[in-house]
Amino acid sequence: MMITGCFIGLTSIFYYGAMQYLPASLAIILMFQFVWIGILLEWIFSKIKPAPVTVLSIVLILIGVFFASNILNGSIQGLPFKGFLFGILSAFTYAGFIFFSGKVAINVDPWTRTSLMATGSTILVLALFMRDIPSVLPLETNLLTTAVGVSLFGAVLPPLFFAVGAPQVSGGIANILTSIELPVAILSASLILSETITPIQWLGTAIILAAIALNELGSTFFRVRKHING
Template sequence: MRYMLLVFFGACSYGILSTIVKLAYSQGFSPSQVIGGQMAFGFLLTWIPALFFLRTKPQKRLLLLLAGVGIAVGTTGILYYNSLQYIPASLAILLLFQFTWMGVLAEAIMTRKRPDKPTLASLLLLFLGTMLAGGLLENGGLQQFHPLGVLLGLLSAVSYTLFIIFSGKTALSINPWLRSSSMSTGSLLLTCLIYPPVFLIDGTLWDGLFPYVILLALFGILIPTACFNFGVPHIGAGMATILGAAELPTAVFASAIVLQEQVSWLQVAGVAIILLGIILPKLVQRKQPKTASPAA
């Protein structure tokens, strides 16, 4: 249960990001400044606790593999934050949330096992709840879609799925804090190739950008990456993607409280359905009778 709560908390942490990004955009900051700052400070925040676990030197090959997993984290941020320029946040996060079924499908293919009925029922609830909570059935719905924004949103779901899958399978022998710092290194390298860190020398960082990027680094890099690295190996990618759906309700409530965005009753109903979809597999598991151990 504690590993499930870790993944749930990490997903909630991700849900705060869209609100912070929208606040940063409203102050005139560009995606390159926001993304670059997040990855740079995420790199620093993850390496601070990791330094206490460097007494035993891990294999360089494993660290490189973890940096490769970190590229998926950086790719998700780049794609998702750029999609927010073309489509509303509710639609962008709706597209990102396609990782719920993508992750379960990917795990089914890799393990060659069909998802059980509780998992399929949970996915159905998550899909319905996401449609409602994302506001797709109101405010114009499909008419708000922009082709480029849709493409970026869907690709962010693919990269996020890859992160969840490989974060639970790569270099599990390495301390989770070292795994997090190695992943953040890969994210930073990718971001610097696409968005050179000009904000470090042009004065933008101390001209209002710092509060936003330090919060994004905390809630978008340090907390969720550590939570996923500790939790996913113990619960599996399929359950992790279901718990990851907690990101959308958090995003809805954060935008309503901080940005004063109106939340309809349909969206509230969608959030409730998502929460039901998250806890359904655990409820079914508890109701199943435990098999008695054979007598010695």
């Protein structure tokens, strides 16, 4: 469970690294590639071959990314490659977290699981950034307030709520609910960070969300239909 938590620590490192070089709206879109990466992990490690509807969903996700990244307006030209690399790495580590969190100690109490995952994540982050800690000491009030907010809403509450809520619904519904993070993050980037979100980007976001819903609900629909016809 602590090793699984390390994936969340890596996701935070890569995602915040991406935001140093990219707009927040683009960074979250790159991280959201965890959807098709997770499908790929299931295929490789669990030998679950993606259904035709899943392949269609992946294609739609890639089309959505094309529009959401605002390539048509040339807005990504000149942005550092390092930012895109960090963004994609955050997608891989987040996909790893979701994949392994569904396989490891699933019957353990959610509070215990979350605590151990957060501990593993903390140990990893401290090990990687230990020598940088003296440079931020003593902690200023603004930095401390930001750190508490980011850690609470970014590393503590999400895994806890996910651990508590995911077993209460089907896996497909859980993934669809998780996908709501995308429009919320982009809307927050627009309202809080004053980033300009074009209609084309909103179209791309809508396509990504529709693709996720199609993959989860479509697969269930075809399984039920096959069972009825059988």
